[in-house]
Amino acid sequence: MSARKEAAVRRVRPGTTSSRGAGSRAAGAERALTGVAAGDRFPGGEPRDLPRLWHVTLSVSGEPAPVAEVRRALEQLAHDHPFLLTSRYADDHAEIRYWEEARDLHDAAAVALRLWGEHRRTAGLPPWEIVGLEVIDRATYHQRVAAGYGPVLATPVGVHPF
Numbered sequence: 001m002s003a004r005k006e007a008a009v010r011r012v013r014p015g016t017t018s019s020r021g022a023g024s025r026a027a028g029a030e031r032a033l034t035g036v037a038a039g040d041r042f043p044g045g046e047p048r049d050l051p052r053l054w055h056v057t058l059s060v061s062g063e064p065a066p067v068a069e070v071r072r073a074l075e076q077l078a079h080d081h082p083f084l085l086t087s088r089y090a091d092d093h094a095e096i097r098y099w100e101e102a103r104d105l106h107d108a109a110a111v112a113l114r115l116w117g118e119h120r121r122t123a124g125l126p127p128w129e130i131v132g133l134e135v136i137d138r139a140t141y142h143q144r145v146a147a148g149y150g151p152v153l154a155t156p157v158g159v160h161p162f
Contacts, residue, residue, distance in 0.1 A: 051101045054108035055141040060116055061093040062128030067161070069124070070094065074159045076123040087159045094128070100135075109135045 067090070074087040074094060084098045096115070102108035116130055136144075144150040 051103055053138045054100045054102055054105065054135050055138065056096075056098055056100050056108060056112045057132070057134040058096045058112050058115060058130065059093065059132030060096075060126075060128040061131045062126055064091040065126040067091050070126060071159055071161075073124040073126065077119055077125065078159060080119065080123060086157055088162050089159065090162045093131075093162075105135055105137075109133060 070089045078084045086097050088095045100108045100111055
């Protein structure tokens with residue numbers, strides 16, 4: 001007998017049974033799949049590695065660019081990535097707000113820090129640098145809004161001048 005244990009994966013075509021355990025159910029019978037219904041809790045709370053929602057505010061700035069080109073580039077970015085909530089812009093700076101789904105703050109921040117650079121060419125974004133980043137969890141975002149410190153609620157979704 002080998003000291004090394006191997007895991008075997010068995011694939012069974014629909015309508016057939018495997019030789020192991022075939023006597024426990026009729027030929028062609030299928031086992032019912034079970035899952036976790038939405039809202040069900042895991043024992044001991046939620047697992048730490050489940051994705052969470054993070055509110056991201058990314059601020060960029062640089063040399064002035066034609067406002068019409070900045071607007072067009074931000075609209076293209078929003079079209080390419082519909083998760084963007086709102087963008088505000090001027091000729092020398094912009095702010096992008098959106099929700100990111102990530103395991104933790106580090107992952108959400110890493111994605112946010114890559115957003116501008118990775119889409120600069122494809123969306124035609126100005127060669128500005130990131131000058132600010134805020135990543136907060138969903139609960140903190142809602143606390144701020146409730147306290148009157150969150151983003152202006154009258155700001156509609158989309159691309160708007162400052």
